[in-house]
Amino acid sequence: MQYDTIKPPHTSVLTQAVLETFLFLKSHKNPTLLDCTLGFGGHTKALLQAYPNLRVIGIDRDIQALNLAKHNLSEFGNRVEFFKSSFSSALSLLDSKSHLLGILADIGVSSMQLDDKSRGFSFESDNLDMRMDLDSQTDAKILINSASVSELEKILSSFGEIRESRKLAQAIVEFRKQKPITSARELATLVAKNISRQKSLNPATLAFQALRIAVNDELGELERLLDSIHDNHTSLKGAKVCIISFHSLEDRIIKSAFKQWSKECICLPHVMKCECGANNALGIASKKPIIPSPQEIAANKRARSAKMRVFQFKN
Numbered sequence: 001m002q003y004d005t006i007k008p009p010h011t012s013v014l015t016q017a018v019l020e021t022f023l024f025l026k027s028h029k030n031p032t033l034l035d036c037t038l039g040f041g042g043h044t045k046a047l048l049q050a051y052p053n054l055r056v057i058g059i060d061r062d063i064q065a066l067n068l069a070k071h072n073l074s075e076f077g078n079r080v081e082f083f084k085s086s087f088s089s090a091l092s093l094l095d096s097k098s099h100l101l102g103i104l105a106d107i108g109v110s111s112m113q114l115d116d117k118s119r120g121f122s123f124e125s126d127n128l129d130m131r132m133d134l135d136s137q138t139d140a141k142i143l144i145n146s147a148s149v150s151e152l153e154k155i156l157s158s159f160g161e162i163r164e165s166r167k168l169a170q171a172i173v174e175f176r177k178q179k180p181i182t183s184a185r186e187l188a189t190l191v192a193k194n195i196s197r198q199k200s201l202n203p204a205t206l207a208f209q210a211l212r213i214a215v216n217d218e219l220g221e222l223e224r225l226l227d228s229i230h231d232n233h234t235s236l237k238g239a240k241v242c243i244i245s246f247h248s249l250e251d252r253i254i255k256s257a258f259k260q261w262s263k264e265c266i267c268l269p270h271v272m273k274c275e276c277g278a279n280n281a282l283g284i285a286s287k288k289p290i291i292p293s294p295q296e297i298a299a300n301k302r303a304r305s306a307k308m309r310v311f312q313f314k315n
């Protein structure tokens, strides 16, 4: 496995805040944390170095990321276990004996994925793939060449918040009548020709983000992850859930789930008086999201839209 050790292929965001979130693990004997988005293993490495008793179960749906992480984390031996999986099904993979005290998810795309031209995530790519999981059926090329105008419009407006989404969807379908769209480069040119800049953003940035979210069902994955955590709350007593997101729609989903959990009554419907504890909450949600400092953003511009939220289940 080749990578530059001086300049790692991915710079983890908000690492200090992640370490502080899981500081409480220090007082546990053999705590286990689930890293739902191992990526290059940057967060996991920092956690394993800081907390010598910690064991990590690391998952990623990208086999290439998983292989790089295995290499990057080889010094920790059996303190890390690796699984190729989507995080929506991660909790069902774990054996019931692993009592998790931490769940970390740093959702979205890694720099390794963005920078590898063969993956088709960036404008300059001659490919148009964008799948995080190379075993999944639908890539960006299939989606862009088969979706109807209204399906494309919905993807571009909901996930990219593109104002001229109908115009762009129509232009894509018109272009397809001549020939299929086969590269990211071709798509980026088509976007630039048909829609104007929004704020200071290149419109192709928004269109690519929208397509990537659709190809990987990123919002559905997040919702299913949150549902599975909620469904397993009785075995997560005292655990902290820390999620870093990069898109306002994702942050909204996380904020609303945490808010719901922190209010929720878990008593059976026939119980007249609530018996499930103070304020009926499953735990406490952080009030405000944690965001990177200007210094972190200056050093790593991909950190600029990161937002981290934390929920702690009651003991």
Ligand SMILES: C[S@@+](CC[C@H](N)C(=O)[O-])C[C@H]1O[C@@H](n2cnc3c(N)ncnc32)[C@H](O)[C@@H]1O
Pocket: 010, 011, 012, 013, 036, 037, 038, 039, 040, 041, 042, 043, 044, 059, 060, 061, 062, 065, 085, 086, 087, 088, 106, 107, 108, 109, 110, 111, 132, 221
């Ligand atoms: C931002 S990177 C994580 C970087 C990592 N925290 C680090 O410090 O090196 C996100 C990773 O999550 C993975 N990923 C995204 N959505 C996923 C999902 N639904 N299930 C599993 N892995 C996912 C991507 O393949 C990518 O490798």
